[in-house]
Amino acid sequence: MAAGRTAKTNAGRFFEDYQVGQVIRHAVPRTVGAGERALYHALYPARHAIHSSDAFAQACGLPAAPLDDLIAFHTVFGKTVPDVSLNARANLGYAEGRFRKPVWPGDTLRSESEVIGLKQNSNGKTGVVWVRTRGFDQSDEVVLDYVRWVMVKKRDEASDAPPTVVPDLKPALDVSDLCIPEGLDFSGCDFELAGExxxxxxxxxxxxxxxxxxxxxxxxxxxxxxxxxxxxxxxxxxxxxxxxxxxxxxxxxxxxxxxxxxxxxxxxxxxxxxxxxxxxxxxxxxxxxxxxxxxxxxxxxxxxxxxxxxxxxxxxxxxxxxxxxxxxxxxxxxxxxxxxxxxxxxxx
Amino acid sequence: MAAGRTAKTNAGRFFEDYQVGQVIRHAVPRTVGAGERALYHALYPARHAIHSSDAFAQACGLPAAPLDDLIAFHTVFGKTVPDVSLNARANLGYAEGRFRKPVWPGDTLRSESEVIGLKQNSNGKTGVVWVRTRGFDQSDEVVLDYVRWVMVKKRDEASDAPPTVVPDLKPALDVSDLCIPEGLDFSGCDFELAGExxxxxxxxxxxxxxxxxxxxxxxxxxxxxxxxxxxxxxxxxxxxxxxxxxxxxxxxxxxxxxxxxxxxxxxxxxxxxxxxxxxxxxxxxxxxxxxxxxxxxxxxxxxxxxxxxxxxxxxxxxxxxxxxxxxxxxxxxxxxxxxxxxxxxxxx
Amino acid sequence: MAAGRTAKTNAGRFFEDYQVGQVIRHAVPRTVGAGERALYHALYPARHAIHSSDAFAQACGLPAAPLDDLIAFHTVFGKTVPDVSLNARANLGYAEGRFRKPVWPGDTLRSESEVIGLKQNSNGKTGVVWVRTRGFDQSDEVVLDYVRWVMVKKRDEASDAPPTVVPDLKPALDVSDLCIPEGLDFSGCDFELAGExxxxxxxxxxxxxxxxxxxxxxxxxxxxxxxxxxxxxxxxxxxxxxxxxxxxxxxxxxxxxxxxxxxxxxxxxxxxxxxxxxxxxxxxxxxxxxxxxxxxxxxxxxxxxxxxxxxxxxxxxxxxxxxxxxxxxxxxxxxxxxxxxxxxxxxx
Missing domain, CATH: 3.10.129.10 (Hotdog Thioesterase)
Incomplete structure (x- = not known):
C-alpha cells in the first residue's frame, strides 16, 4: 500500500482565522420534510398542535403545518459547526434570534455566518468570536437569524491579538422585532384540540x-x-x-x-x-x-x-x-x- | 425570581370525573405520512407487502400503500392517554375494535372518547371506566373505533359511587361487522412478492x-x-x-x-x-x-x-x-x- | 388450546436448493422516500450535498436530490436475505456492482437473484453460492445489480455435490462500465456548499x-x-x-x-x-x-x-x-x- 497520507480533512478554524466583517458560507444545504418531522416527534415529546396537524394549522390561517421551529434552528445551526465551533471550547451565548418565516416540508436550508465581534482573552490562548448566522431557504429568503458567541482556541498563542470588537446586542428582542407568520390568526383557536x-x-x-x-x-x-x-x-x-x-x-x-x-x-x-x-x-x-x-x-x-x-x-x-x-x-x-x-x- | 408557582399542567382525570354519556374530544390532532411509515418500519420488522409497497397495493385495487394499520391505532390511542389513562392503574381490555378505512399519508387524525360504562371497585379506591374511542380523519370520517376499559384511581375515596353501568360488549366481532377497504381485491395477489x-x-x-x-x-x-x-x-x-x-x-x-x-x-x-x-x-x-x-x-x-x-x-x-x-x-x-x-x- | 402446530415459517434455503440459472424473485417490494432519507441521515453522518439538498442536486442537472445510493443498495440487498443468506455461514464477497439509475422518493424497489455459480466445499458440509442480484423499480427498470457470494450450509451432508461452476468476475469495473445519471453535470459545482x-x-x-x-x-x-x-x-x-x-x-x-x-x-x-x-x-x-x-x-x-x-x-x-x-x-x-x-x- 502506497504512502502519501494527505490532510484533506477539515481541521476547523482557529481564533486567528476570523476577521470582523468576514462572511462564511457554510456547507451542505439540506432539504427538510416529512421525514425530519416524524423523527423530531419520535425524539422529543413534541405536541404543539400547529406543528402536529395540517388541519389545525389551516384553521389558524396557515397553508399547512410548518415544521417545528427548532428543526429550522438545529438545521441552520448544524451547518455552522464545521466553520465556527469545531475548535470551540465553549458555546457562550445567543442573542437576537429571529424566526422570520416558517419552514415548510420541501424547503432547502443553508447557512451563512458573518463575524461581528472578536475579543482575545487575557490568557492569550483563546478568544471570543461573535457571529450572526443567517439561515436561507431555496429562494434565498432568510428564515432565521441569530447571534452566537463561542470561545475558540488560538492556533498560535504567540500571534497578535486582533482589535477588540464587541457587538452591541439587545438584551432581549422587543415584541415589535418579532416576525409573525403571514396569515396567522388565532381568533378561532380550538383550545380543546390544542390541549389546554x-x-x-x-x-x-x-x-x-x-x-x-x-x-x-x-x-x-x-x-x-x-x-x-x-x-x-x-x-x-x-x-x-x-x-x-x-x-x-x-x-x-x-x-x-x-x-x-x-x-x-x-x-x-x-x-x-x-x-x-x-x-x-x-x-x-x-x-x-x-x-x-x-x-x-x-x-x-x-x-x-x-x-x-x-x-x-x-x-x-x-x-x-x-x-x-x-x-x-x-x-x-x-x-x-x-x-x-x-x-x-x-x-x- | 418571582414566586407565583401555578398548576397549569394536566393532572389527568380521576374516577369521579367520568359520567356515562360524556364525550371527551382529545387534544392534538396529528398529520401522519411517509415519515411515520419509515419510522414504523425501522422500529418493527414490519413486512406485510400491502403496507410496504405502493405497487403491490395498487395491484390489490388500492390507490397506494395505506399506512400500517397499527399506526392508526397507536395514533388514535395516544391522544386518549392524557384524558383516559394518566391516572390509570391498569389497562384492562379492548373490544369491538373496527378499522373502518385505511389511513393514507397526509391524513390528519384526531380522537374522541365516549364514556360507556362505570363501575366502582369494592375497595372504594378505584373504579373501572369503559370508553368507546373513535379516530377521525380530516374529513371527520371515522377511521377506527374501539372500546377500552381501564382501572382509574378515585380522587377522593370518600366520594359516592356512581350508578354501575357495564356495557354489553361482543366477545368477538362477526365477519359481517368488518369493514373491508374500498376496492380491495386479492384475486390477483402475487404470493411470491407477498413473501409466502x-x-x-x-x-x-x-x-x-x-x-x-x-x-x-x-x-x-x-x-x-x-x-x-x-x-x-x-x-x-x-x-x-x-x-x-x-x-x-x-x-x-x-x-x-x-x-x-x-x-x-x-x-x-x-x-x-x-x-x-x-x-x-x-x-x-x-x-x-x-x-x-x-x-x-x-x-x-x-x-x-x-x-x-x-x-x-x-x-x-x-x-x-x-x-x-x-x-x-x-x-x-x-x-x-x-x-x-x-x-x-x-x-x- | 388445540394442538396442530405447523411449520409455515421460512426455514431458508440450503446449498442443495440452488441450481445455476435459477432466478429467485424476492419478496416484499418496498416504496422508499422522504422518511427513509431522514432516517438514513439520522443513523449515519451522511452529508454528501447531492443527496442532502434538492437545490444542490438541481444545480448539478438532476431533477431533485436522489436518495443516498446506499439506501438503494441496502433495500435491494435486504430483500435477498430470506432467500440467500438465512443459512449462510459467511458473506464472502461482492463484485460487478453497478448503480444504474438514481432512486427517487416514491420509487418502489424489488429484487431478483440469479444463481450464477456453485461450488461445494471440500468439507462436504457447505458450499459457495454466487448470485447476481438485480434491483428493479416500479417500471421494472434495473436500478442496481451486483454479484455476491456466500457460504451456505448443506441440508444433508450426504447429498451429492453439484457440478462446480465458478463465474468469471471482473476484479474491478472499468470506468466505461459505470452508469452516470442522466443529466449529471458537475461543471458548475459549488465547492463551498459541497463542503470541500x-x-x-x-x-x-x-x-x-x-x-x-x-x-x-x-x-x-x-x-x-x-x-x-x-x-x-x-x-x-x-x-x-x-x-x-x-x-x-x-x-x-x-x-x-x-x-x-x-x-x-x-x-x-x-x-x-x-x-x-x-x-x-x-x-x-x-x-x-x-x-x-x-x-x-x-x-x-x-x-x-x-x-x-x-x-x-x-x-x-x-x-x-x-x-x-x-x-x-x-x-x-x-x-x-x-x-x-x-x-x-x-x-x-
Whole structure:
C-alpha cells in the first residue's frame, strides 16, 4: 500500500482565522420534510398542535403545518459547526434570534455566518468570536437569524491579538422585532384540540410553571438527533473521548427536549419566534432524566388577530428543582442544564 | 425570581370525573405520512407487502400503500392517554375494535372518547371506566373505533359511587361487522412478492404458528415509538420511577412487535380489520427478547374478490414458550406479554 | 388450546436448493422516500450535498436530490436475505456492482437473484453460492445489480455435490462500465456548499485520506437501520444468540457508517456508481467506535461535463489504525471491519 497520507480533512478554524466583517458560507444545504418531522416527534415529546396537524394549522390561517421551529434552528445551526465551533471550547451565548418565516416540508436550508465581534482573552490562548448566522431557504429568503458567541482556541498563542470588537446586542428582542407568520390568526383557536384552555391573559409575569414530566435520555437518541441536523462535532458521537464512554450531548437536544416537555402547562405557546438569550449551564449525558420549568417574563399583544406574544424563561434540569437557578455567587446550580429566554406566539 | 408557582399542567382525570354519556374530544390532532411509515418500519420488522409497497397495493385495487394499520391505532390511542389513562392503574381490555378505512399519508387524525360504562371497585379506591374511542380523519370520517376499559384511581375515596353501568360488549366481532377497504381485491395477489404461498384455505382453526424470530428491545426504540404516537404516559419515559432505571414499555409497542414478527408464517394476513380483545398479561422491559406465536381461531369468506378473513390469537412472550398461555388457576404464565384476538384480511 | 402446530415459517434455503440459472424473485417490494432519507441521515453522518439538498442536486442537472445510493443498495440487498443468506455461514464477497439509475422518493424497489455459480466445499458440509442480484423499480427498470457470494450450509451432508461452476468476475469495473445519471453535470459545482475544495485532480493514486472522526455504535441504531432495509437475519436482532447479549451488526451498517465518515476528506465523491469488491473483515458490535480511511486507487475522466470518476478503497476500523490492512500472512488485522473497493463520481 502506497504512502502519501494527505490532510484533506477539515481541521476547523482557529481564533486567528476570523476577521470582523468576514462572511462564511457554510456547507451542505439540506432539504427538510416529512421525514425530519416524524423523527423530531419520535425524539422529543413534541405536541404543539400547529406543528402536529395540517388541519389545525389551516384553521389558524396557515397553508399547512410548518415544521417545528427548532428543526429550522438545529438545521441552520448544524451547518455552522464545521466553520465556527469545531475548535470551540465553549458555546457562550445567543442573542437576537429571529424566526422570520416558517419552514415548510420541501424547503432547502443553508447557512451563512458573518463575524461581528472578536475579543482575545487575557490568557492569550483563546478568544471570543461573535457571529450572526443567517439561515436561507431555496429562494434565498432568510428564515432565521441569530447571534452566537463561542470561545475558540488560538492556533498560535504567540500571534497578535486582533482589535477588540464587541457587538452591541439587545438584551432581549422587543415584541415589535418579532416576525409573525403571514396569515396567522388565532381568533378561532380550538383550545380543546390544542390541549389546554390557558391563553395569553391567563399567564402573569413572574409566574412559574412546573412541566412535571421527565425523560431519561439514551445515547442512541441524542446521536440520531444530532446527526439529523448534520452537526459534526465529534464530542457528541465518539465514546472514546471520555473515560466513561459517554458522549457529551448536543446542547440543542436539551433545548428541544425542554421545549417539548413545556407543552404540559404551555400548550398554547404555539410557535417560537424569538430567541433572546441562552446558556448551556451544565453538560448533559445519557442516563440523565431531563425535566423542565418555565417562568413567564412578559406578555404582549400583536397586531394580528388573536395573536399574542409571551416571553418565557425555559429551564431544563436533571434534578427536578423548580424555580431556582443559581447560587449566591451567581453560579448555576449543578442540576441546571439550560437557561433559555425566548418569545412564543400564543392565542390571546 | 418571582414566586407565583401555578398548576397549569394536566393532572389527568380521576374516577369521579367520568359520567356515562360524556364525550371527551382529545387534544392534538396529528398529520401522519411517509415519515411515520419509515419510522414504523425501522422500529418493527414490519413486512406485510400491502403496507410496504405502493405497487403491490395498487395491484390489490388500492390507490397506494395505506399506512400500517397499527399506526392508526397507536395514533388514535395516544391522544386518549392524557384524558383516559394518566391516572390509570391498569389497562384492562379492548373490544369491538373496527378499522373502518385505511389511513393514507397526509391524513390528519384526531380522537374522541365516549364514556360507556362505570363501575366502582369494592375497595372504594378505584373504579373501572369503559370508553368507546373513535379516530377521525380530516374529513371527520371515522377511521377506527374501539372500546377500552381501564382501572382509574378515585380522587377522593370518600366520594359516592356512581350508578354501575357495564356495557354489553361482543366477545368477538362477526365477519359481517368488518369493514373491508374500498376496492380491495386479492384475486390477483402475487404470493411470491407477498413473501409466502399460504392462503386462507391453508390455515385451520386450532392451528398454531410459531413465528420463530426474536427481537431484543432497547430503551431508545420503545421511547421513540411511544413518543411518535404522542403518548404522554410518564412511566414509559422517566427512568427515575423504578429502582432499576428501566421504563415500563407501552403495551402497544409489544402489539406492533408481535404483529411484525408474525409475518413469518402469516405473511398474507395483510391487513388488520378487527380487534376482538386483548390483554397485556405482563409488563415488558428493555432487554427482553420478544417472540410471538399465533393460533388460528376461525376463517371466513367475504363478499370481496379473493378476500378472506382470518381470526387470530397473537401471543407475545419473553421466554419463547409456544402454545401455552395460562396456568391451572387461569393466570397468564410470567413469560406471556400479550394475548391479542384480532381479524385480518387474507387472500383466499 | 388445540394442538396442530405447523411449520409455515421460512426455514431458508440450503446449498442443495440452488441450481445455476435459477432466478429467485424476492419478496416484499418496498416504496422508499422522504422518511427513509431522514432516517438514513439520522443513523449515519451522511452529508454528501447531492443527496442532502434538492437545490444542490438541481444545480448539478438532476431533477431533485436522489436518495443516498446506499439506501438503494441496502433495500435491494435486504430483500435477498430470506432467500440467500438465512443459512449462510459467511458473506464472502461482492463484485460487478453497478448503480444504474438514481432512486427517487416514491420509487418502489424489488429484487431478483440469479444463481450464477456453485461450488461445494471440500468439507462436504457447505458450499459457495454466487448470485447476481438485480434491483428493479416500479417500471421494472434495473436500478442496481451486483454479484455476491456466500457460504451456505448443506441440508444433508450426504447429498451429492453439484457440478462446480465458478463465474468469471471482473476484479474491478472499468470506468466505461459505470452508469452516470442522466443529466449529471458537475461543471458548475459549488465547492463551498459541497463542503470541500478538493476535486478529482487533487487526488493521486496511492494517496491515503484519514477521515479522522469516530462514531460509537449503539444497539438501537443498527437494529433500526437493519429493520428499515427489511433485513430479517436474526443474528442482528436477537440478543439471546450470544452470551454477552450483543447482536452481530449487519455489515451494511458498517459500509454506510464508513461511507458517511469519508465525507471528511472526500466530500466531493458525491455519488457511488460502482462496487468492485468488498470484505467484511471482522464482526462489529455495539460499543465499537467506527473510524474510516480511504486509499485512492485510480481516477478517470468521463464523457459528462465536469464529471470524473474516482476509485477508492474504503476501510472501516475499530482501532483507528490508518493505512495498514493485513498482517504478513495476508490476514486482516483484528481492528479492520471493512475493506471496500468502489467507484464514485466527483467534479473534475
Amino acid at each position: 384552555p390557558h391563553r395569553l391573559g391567563d399567564y402573569q409575569p413572574g409566574e412559574i410553571v412546573d412541566h412535571v414530566d421527565g425523560v431519561t435520555i439514551e445515547e442512541a437518541e441524542h446521536m440520531m438527533a444530532t446527526r439529523l441536523w448534520q452537526n459534526t462535532s465529534k464530542t457528541h458521537f465518539d465514546g472514546t473521548m471520555r473515560e466513561d464512554g459517554k458522549r457529551l450531548i448536543y446542547g440543542g437536544h436539551v433545548i428541544s427536549m425542554a421545549r417539548a416537555l413545556s407543552f404540559n402547562g404551555l400548550a398554547n405557546a404555539q410557535m417560537i419566534v424569538g430567541l433572546n438569550g441562552g446558556a448551556h449551564a451544565n453538560p448533559c449525558f445519557a442516563g440523565d432524566t431531563v425535566r423542565a420549568w418555565s417562568e413567564v417574563i412578559e406578555t404582549a399583544d400583536t397586531d394580528r388577530p388573536g395573536v399574542g406574544a409571551i416571553r418565557l424563561r425555559l429551564v431544563a434540569t436533571t434534578d427536578g428543582t423548580v424555580g431556582s437557578l443559581k447560587d449566591g455567587a451567581g453560579r448555576y446550580h449543578p442540576g441546571v442544564l439550560l437557561d433559555l429566554d425566548y418569545w412564543a406566539l400564543m392565542p390571546v | 404461498p399460504h392462503r386462507l384455505g391453508d390455515y385451520q382453526p386450532g392451528e398454531i404458528v410459531d413465528h420463530v424470530d426474536g427481537v431484543t428491545i432497547e430503551e431508545a426504540e420503545h421511547m421513540m415509538a411511544t413518543r411518535l404516537w404522542q403518548n404522554t404516559s410518564k412511566t414509559h419515559f422517566d427512568g427515575t420511577m423504578r429502582e432499576d432505571g428501566k421504563r415500563l414499555i407501552y403495551g402497544g409497542h409489544v402489539i406492533s412487535m408481535a404483529r411484525a414478527l408474525s409475518f413469518n408464517g402469516l405473511a398474507n394476513a395483510q391487513m388488520i380489520v378487527g380487534l376482538n380483545g386483548g390483554a397485556h398479561a405482563n409488563p415488558c422491559f428493555a432487554g427482553d427478547t420478544v417472540r410471538a406465536w399465533s393460533e388460528v381461531i376461525e376463517t371466513a369468506d367475504t363478499d370481496r374478490p379473493g378476500v378472506g378473513a382470518i381470526r387470530l390469537r397473537l401471543v407475545a412472550t419473553t421466554d419463547g414458550t409456544v402454545g401455552s398461555l395460562k396456568d391451572g388457576a387461569g393466570r397468564y404464565h410470567p413469560g406471556v406479554l400479550l394475548d391479542l384476538d384480532y381479524w385480518a384480511l387474507m387472500p383466499v | 475544495p478538493h476535486r478529482l485532480g487533487d487526488y493521486q493514486p496511492g494517496e491515503i485520506v484519514d477521515h479522522v472522526d469516530g462514531v460509537t455504535i449503539e444497539e438501537a441504531e443498527h437494529m433500526m437501520a437493519t429493520r428499515l432495509w427489511q433485513n430479517t437475519s436474526k443474528t442482528h436482532f436477537d440478543g439471546t444468540m450470544r452470551e454477552d447479549g450483543k447482536r452481530l451488526i449487519y455489515g451494511g451498517h458498517v459500509i454506510s457508517m464508513a461511507r458517511a465518515l469519508s465525507f471528511n476528506g472526500l466530500a466531493n465523491a458525491q455519488m457511488i456508481v460502482g462496487l468492485n469488491g468488498g470484505a467484511h473483515a471482522n464482526p462489529c458490535f455495539a460499543g465499537d467506535t467506527v473510524r474510516a480511511w480511504s486509499e485512492v486507487i485510480e481516477t478517470a475522466d468521463t464523457d459528462r461535463p465536469g464529471v470524473g470518476a474516482i476509485r477508492l478503497r474504503l476501510v472501516a476500523t475499530t482501532d483507528g489504525t490508518v493505512g495498514s490492512l493485513k498482517d504478513g500472512a495476508g490476514r486482516y488485522h483484528p481492528g479492520v471491519l471493512l475493506d471496500l473497493d468502489y467507484w464514485a463520481l466527483m467534479p473534475v
